[in-house]
Amino acid sequence: MSLTILRSYALKEDPSTLPPTVLFSRDDHHLVVFDAFPKGIFHFLLLPRVQEPFSAADLSNLRSLLKCDRDSVKATLEQWKEDAKVVVKDIEDEMVSRYGFKWDIWVGFHAVPSMEHVHLHIVSSDLCSEKLKHKKHYNSFHPKLGFFLHLDEVLSWFESDSYFTTMAKLDKHKYEALLKEDLACWRCGSSQKNMPTLKAHLQTEFDDLAKKEKAKQERKRKFEEKQSASNDTEEEVSKKPKTTAGSDHEAEE
């Protein structure tokens, strides 16, 4: 695996020549590719194409990009946020059709990337994947550890000058140290002895979530069945028009 393969994708004159196993979607400004080593059931990378006002060097990584014109960078990140939403929607549709429910999807950058060319991770929060093998893999996606920089968090840096400059300059070594932190489940906080134990635990967490979500849907289905049955009865008995507005929203946890 070349460390510059993402850049070569982003520089392609005609990205549609990329094989369908690599390219998920594209427009004039970006490509979305399948991560070659997915760390969750769903894992994509959004790559900006090299174009004005940024050079390939500007787009080398998030750090280099953040040194460019502030307004341009902010507008670009906001555009990526919109582009990522489309991918998230596609993933959610696939989650529902394949698994019968949907779960969180994280959108963000690695504070210290290991490949050239800035890439936005779009990864499902299960973190259940054969390719997730090492502590650094896991810690690099742990949503609360600090190495994974959520896009919304990066955008928030633009709200405050001091925070922006602090975070943008933060030492690589401080971030890299986070990858060596002890293993802890991002969901329940339980500490995990080693990678095989953590992976088994993550699978259990995901299975539990699936069970809960399916039970929730079953309750909703039965409720709606009951509603529709009682409406039918009302109509038969009194011929009242049904007024069921607001009955189909889902309870949030």
Next chain:
DNA sequence: GTTCTAGAAC
């Protein structure tokens, strides 16, 4: 980024 593998941990 992965693969390989020595030696630490169990």
Next chain:
DNA sequence: GTTCTAGAAC
């Protein structure tokens, strides 16, 4: 003895 981690090589 086997499992697991982590550093070097690529």
